[in-house]
Amino acid sequence: MHEALAERYETSLAGVDWSEMKATLIADAFDNGRSPEELRRSFEQSFGAVIAYAQDRIVGTARALSDGICNAYVVDVWTFTPYRRRGIARTMMKMLESKLEGQHVALFTSEAVAFYRALGFSEEPVGLSKAVGKWLQRRA
Numbered sequence: 001m002h003e004a005l006a007e008r009y010e011t012s013l014a015g016v017d018w019s020e021m022k023a024t025l026i027a028d029a030f031d032n033g034r035s036p037e038e039l040r041r042s043f044e045q046s047f048g049a050v051i052a053y054a055q056d057r058i059v060g061t062a063r064a065l066s067d068g069i070c071n072a073y074v075v076d077v078w079t080f081t082p083y084r085r086r087g088i089a090r091t092m093m094k095m096l097e098s099k100l101e102g103q104h105v106a107l108f109t110s111e112a113v114a115f116y117r118a119l120g121f122s123e124e125p126v127g128l129s130k131a132v133g134k135w136l137q138r139r140a
């Protein structure tokens with residue numbers, strides 16, 4: 001077996017080491033400021049999530065927010081750099097999409113347009129977004 005191939009994909013979040021996820025995201029320059037506990041909550045409160053592991057280390061994530069009926073939003077799609085271009089993100093997205101049949105799936109990306117196009121996404125004429133207040137700042 002090739003050392004860099006993902007060995008397994010999990011949709012269960014039981015046993016995820018959120019500190020390890022945070023450390024690998026930092027090492028890969030894809031950390032966006034969430035603490036390990038905030039990572040856990042954001043994944044656990046999602047409609048669906050997939051974690052890719054190789055040699056029992058986290059090498060990929062993807063998750064979807066959804067109303068379960070018609071609209072979904074995909075976030076945190078990431079493959080650890082040494083494992084890219086091996087179909088890991090495509091597999092994670094396929095697994096997520098299996099829970100989203102019939103729904104319109106939206107996302108934002110600055111870097112990964114070619115990836116999403118390869119998966120059948122097309123650009124919409126206008127996308128608008130804003131952070132409500134300051135990113136990750138909440139009143140208790």
Ligand SMILES: CC(C)(COP(=O)(O)OP(=O)(O)OC[C@H]1O[C@@H](n2cnc3c(N)ncnc32)[C@H](O)[C@@H]1OP(=O)(O)O)[C@@H](O)C(=O)NCCC(=O)NCCS
Pocket residue numbers: 030075076077078079080083084085086087088089090091107108109110111112114115116118119
């Ligand atoms: C985008 C990203 C998730 C792709 O992960 P990946 O596991 O390498 O993707 P895959 O190997 O499944 O790629 C599937 C297909 O997408 C396309 N693709 C993926 N990365 C690409 C790139 N850098 N340039 C052009 N096409 C690309 C290719 O068609 C590829 O198929 P191929 O390798 O047979 O040609 C990964 O590059 C990443 O983590 N980037 C940084 C985080 C990011 O920008 N995430 C999106 C945030 S919304």
